[in-house]
Amino acid sequence: MRIAVCIKLVPNPRLTIELDPIARRVKGLRELPTVVNPADLAALEFAVRVKERAGGEVIILTVGSFVPANALGCADIVLKARGLRDKADRLNSPDPLRRCLATGADRVVAICLNNLRRNQEVNSGHGSSGLAGILSDGFRPLNIDSMMVATVLAQGIRQLGADLVFCGDRSYDQGNGLVAPVIAELLDMPLALDCLSATAESGDRSLLVRRRLQRGECELVRCMLPCVLTATAGSAVPRYFALPALIDAFETGIEALDLTDLGLSMKEIIGRRTTRLLWLNPPRPRTKKVFIPDSSLPPEVRASLAMSGGMTQIDKRARLVEGDPEQAAADVIQFLQDKGILPPE
């Protein structure tokens, strides 16, 4: 079973994002350390679990513009592109894609949107922008939107011939959630959103998936393969990997593909763009009505009112029931029945 996992490298969600309002972009986006999008980590975990039970390989697909390592002065990844090999000291680098390999993926395929020369080393740790936000072709920023990225990924999956595709539901930075539905539409595959567990059924032609719905409800569905599944951040804990696995991961190269390898042209992809960013602004919180206590009241009353949001001012005397516990219980049942919470006798 060939399982593809679509991964996006995003700025670390714990970092603060500063806006440069004049230049209409995020300050220092290119220098922010990138991590794997949290939802994609959950998707990868589900993929590895399916692989363990049903066998097969897990291939990670990621789209971005990858900066040559030499340009940044830090030697990082190994690029195995068309037979060329070059090693460097990588163990100290917080390479997010390599960690994915260590947690159970078999291959990583990076689709580079900038014109990367084949025999250059590629960095995917600090400073790379695997972001579908502001990308660079070396000279000017490209504004890539989710529809374009999803189209490229769909083509990559079609070329890989994947039986099963796992994606994160939304990315941390743009958060459109378009990738999985677009892949499902373009490749005509069934789609199951928000999975909590996925098990391959015997026969390998279908998958039993437990999906999360609203308000704590779940449903159990059977999806015919090939299909697309999404996972939300936190629905699966990424597994612990031991150091030998990480070392082995650094021996594996990251395959870099160009758009021409996929049979697409940049012009075709740009033609798929559907939105253009106009401007960024700091979020304006919605005005919320805050309760202000009457200033003529004594301070302890005001404090109590402020803490409870005005509730204690409501001088509602509850209907009090005293006495026999059985009688009280019967009163409660009657009350609940009157209000429609319990069915009437």
Added chain:
Amino acid sequence: MTGRILVSAELHKGEFSPVVAELLSEATKLKPAIGSEIQAVVLAGTEGLPRLSLLSEHGADTILICRDSSFNECKAEGYVQVMADAIGRYKPRLVLAGETPVGGQLARRLSARLGTSFVPDFIRIQVIGNSLAATRLIYNGKVGATVTALREPLVATLKPGVVRVRKPRTPGAGKVEELVVTPLPCQKRVEVLKHLAADPESMELNQADIVIGAGKGVGSADCFALLQEFARILKAGVGGTRRALDMGWVSPEDLIGQTGKIISPRLYIAVGVSGASHHIAGIRDAGLKIAINTDRNAPIFTVSDLGIVGDVRQVLPALVSAIKAVTRDDRSEVSKVRPLQYPDTDITHNTGFGHANSGLH
């Protein structure tokens, strides 16, 4: 340039989803700028429909209905195809849907199929020049971005609970039209085998319909076990005050109050809770409130609808047996207090010092 606004009036368990009213409010706000007409699309299988005039009361000028038995099984694929046909026929400028499991998927697949612009969780839509622009939050709410739609129709989703519903002064015309589309035969590639109802024990307190809060008056672990039994019968979530947390009965996620969760269930039962103002702040949006306390002057009684003055240790067993009689519940054993399970460890926690998760991850 005027055009239509199409609103997806999705159904959830036989009623219109609450987000539909919010969508129609937004559409009514945008009608002067964008559209000439607001169309609400109702897609249903063979289940019963709610009152359609609800849609026109909130501003729908036309109500397009499509009912087909294939929608019972193949919701997602069937809906996309019908909506795509409707868009092709009526050519709206804006298509609105709610950011719900059904609506979100519909909107995204629709925009993929039509190759048109998509914006999730919009805050504001405006017209800039000739095209529509939508404002939304990115980076998990840290930055606001305004994007312009290069293709029309713009498909946008609205997060439920954000917009305040405002009924228009003059309701919409509400003309009901049948949407005549032959849906494709259901391919049955995603087959729903079982629907699992929400499990109140593992559900988050915010989502529960009924919540029982335990306070100091509960007193002992045995009494708390009885309270959990009560919750099981009522299918309620169990939360507690700081006292309950200190005694180790509830986990920090189930703390109700200003420093914990602020909940708004349909029914809240406060058992042995005095009603300090920070706890009341956590439950002020609850629907009905019942309180049990020995002190008839306890503050909790000022905010509850029904109050029982008595000892929890006597009232609670009476309540449990009464409710078992009403719901004809046959399980008689009350197990010991269910131990708390922290998500990443198997440590069961019962100390008096609150949060004992050692942070190993």
